[in-house]
Amino acid sequence: MAMLSVEDLNVYYGSIHALKGISFDVNEGEIVTLIGANGAGKSTTLNTIAGLLRPRTGDIAYEGESLVHVPAHKVVEKAIALCPEGRRIFLNMTVRENLEMGAFSRGGDAADETMEKVFQRFPRLKERINQSGGTLSGGEQQMLAMGRALMSQPRLLMLDEPSMGLAPILVDEIFDIIKSLHETGTTILLVEQNARMALKVADRAYVLETGNVTMSGSADALAEDDRVRQAYLGG
Numbered sequence: 001m002a003m004l005s006v007e008d009l010n011v012y013y014g015s016i017h018a019l020k021g022i023s024f025d026v027n028e029g030e031i032v033t034l035i036g037a038n039g040a041g042k043s044t045t046l047n048t049i050a051g052l053l054r055p056r057t058g059d060i061a062y063e064g065e066s067l068v069h070v071p072a073h074k075v076v077e078k079a080i081a082l083c084p085e086g087r088r089i090f091l092n093m094t095v096r097e098n099l100e101m102g103a104f105s106r107g108g109d110a111a112d113e114t115m116e117k118v119f120q121r122f123p124r125l126k127e128r129i130n131q132s133g134g135t136l137s138g139g140e141q142q143m144l145a146m147g148r149a150l151m152s153q154p155r156l157l158m159l160d161e162p163s164m165g166l167a168p169i170l171v172d173e174i175f176d177i178i179k180s181l182h183e184t185g186t187t188i189l190l191v192e193q194n195a196r197m198a199l200k201v202a203d204r205a206y207v208l209e210t211g212n213v214t215m216s217g218s219a220d221a222l223a224e225d226d227r228v229r230q231a232y233l234g235g
Helices: 042-049 072-077 095-102 110-121 123-127 138-150 168-183 195-201 219-224 226-232
Strands: 004-013 016-026 031-035 057-062 080-083 156-160 187-191 204-209 212-218
Touching: 004 042, 016 031, 016 042, 016 212, 031 042, 031 195, 042 080, 042 156, 042 187, 072 080, 080 138, 095 110, 095 138, 110 123, 110 138, 110 168, 123 138, 138 156, 138 168, 168 187, 168 195, 195 219, 195 226, 204 219, 212 219, 219 226
Parallel strands: 031 187, 031 204, 080 156, 156 187
Antiparallel strands: 004 016, 004 057, 204 212
């Protein structure tokens, strides 16, 4: 049984049909990536899994249990975390306070131990622990957003455009972190416009076009497919 199974999901924004019956699976221990152009439905998919949007029809099963009617704060308690597009950190709060918010669903003293693990992965955040989020660089803000998601100790981590707006050297750094998270057993569902980098780290991939899954397969196979190369990899 797949860890996450999305089946025939239909999501609307008013009268706009954003997801048109998409289905896909994520197995435990995998990196699965969703690639596609702007407006293809990638972020909508993650937000629906996270409980921030409600599907009109279809099902989302996590470890055999439907998430369709589970509120967002309860989804987090099931060890699913979303690192949202655009980082969405709390600009007026310090690095420490942002991270503590990530552990809110867990309560107790466990957060301190988890924070130390986050600092081991992102040493730059430890150096800036008392700085407000708004004073950090774009790359540091992305690290903080990922660190905040990790504070809930997710078994399934959903990353929405983690490399957006970052300099190439920082993109490499973020993808190195994604690989190391994968190596330590975190299952990752990755939405990423940088299809070349996404297909390098992923096990499997799905191509979304205007709310439909149009292709799927191993990441290696899709990276070699002429249609994917022309549309998303610059030929």
